[in-house]
Amino acid sequence: MNFSRHRPLGLLAPALLIVVAGCSSADDSADVAVPTPDAKTARVCRDLHGVLPEKLDGRSRTDPGPRSAYTAGWGSPAIILRCGVVRPPKMIDPKVAEGGDPDALPGGVNGVDWLMEKQGDGTWRLTTAKREAYVQVSLPEGMSAQDATPVLTGLADSIKKAIPRGIASMR
Numbered sequence: 001m002n003f004s005r006h007r008p009l010g011l012l013a014p015a016l017l018i019v020v021a022g023c024s025s026a027d028d029s030a031d032v033a034v035p036t037p038d039a040k041t042a043r044v045c046r047d048l049h050g051v052l053p054e055k056l057d058g059r060s061r062t063d064p065g066p067r068s069a070y071t072a073g074w075g076s077p078a079i080i081l082r083c084g085v086v087r088p089p090k091m092i093d094p095k096v097a098e099g100g101d102p103d104a105l106p107g108g109v110n111g112v113d114w115l116m117e118k119q120g121d122g123t124w125r126l127t128t129a130k131r132e133a134y135v136q137v138s139l140p141e142g143m144s145a146q147d148a149t150p151v152l153t154g155l156a157d158s159i160k161k162a163i164p165r166g167i168a169s170m171r
Contacts, residue, residue: 037084045083077140110156
């Protein structure tokens with residue numbers, strides 16, 4: 001039998017096992033898509049990253065991978081913040097503004113305006129409005145829209161300090 005013909009496959013199997021094991025998550029931390037903001041938005045997002053709280057709604061800060069000045073996280077399962085995201089389509093939907101969409105609710109907490117969107121999997125995504133950058137906060141499974149209040153309250157001062165009122169890029 002010629003072992004050299006079968007050896008590459010034999011070596012490939014342990015390598016694949018290592019790669020697959022490296023992708024699993026025993027600690028509930030997950031990689032997050034990192035936004036790619038324009039230069040102006042990137043600056044305010046970096047400012048925000050520097051003033052975010054170490055604790056949010058009783059959860060310790062545990063930033064997701066890959067590490068970025070545009071993402072942050074708290075707890076496990078994590079509350080995830082992404083700065084410099086694109087404007088959500090529902091933000092300009094007249095049905096939302098009139099309160100006619102039960103899965104998208106406009107509101108404000110401590111001087112920061114938000115669009116709250118219920119996702120298809122039942123989780124909630126919250127995006128700032130009337131700021132020079134869109135900041136998106138994703139609540140983990142099991143947290144309701146009512147659970148968002150202490151989260152948004154905990155983020156309000158940081159957002160007001162780092163992200164001026166205004167209109168974010170339309171991208």
